Amino acid sequence: MSADPNDLRPLSPGHFLIGRPLTAPACSDLTATASHRLTRYDRVEQIRQQFWQRWSKEYISELQTRTKWKTDKKDIVPNTLVLIKEDNLPPLKWRLGRVQQTFPGKDGISRVANLKTATGIIQRAYSKICPLLHNAEDYNESLTTHIS
Template sequence: MQHLWSRWSKEYISELQQRVKWKSRTKDLVKPGALVVVKEDNAPPLRWKMGRIVAVHQSKDDVARVATIKIEGGVIKRSFTKICVLPMEVDTSECNSAENQTEYV
């Protein structure tokens, strides 16, 4: 079992993590609302926290490198190198139809 988690943390999570040079614009890669896993070097993968990006911060040279993430128990700031965006798409049509139903009820 340990071998499985070791491979998962090294291969799959590394594959999800965006590796781009700071020269390219990363604002399209990490967006507010995205679901992420926060990597922690001193914790096993099962202890890594999941959260949702609240804000992306631009530096003086107009390149985003840090995100504010809402996790269980609070809000943290992490570098893009320490987060992995999960490959999920939010279907806004379902959210909108649910909102419309509650409005008219």
């Protein structure tokens, strides 16, 4: 058997995060290309890119606090670790930040927060931040909410 031993690689975290090893070369954006014009390899890459595009818009949005619709949900409190969504960047390049201050509107519901990042302080709307669970109580509450 003359097959390349490198063909049998173990699954790595990269396979689950971006669909291939983290050391794989970057690919051009194929999401808008007509699928009938692509080679089989490029078509598989296009499907992978479309998956991540949907994942970043749909799944990550599920992690966000929806205070407008869930009035019993806690507000994002200072020191909460958040993922900052950037529309023009892939999810692996999104920054992390910590909430420093929130700004309630006239109705008492906060929709904007100041976030401390590695490069400074920025202000973002709640629609662009995803709170990450920081303790077991929040994790259990989240599981209960999603199951019921």
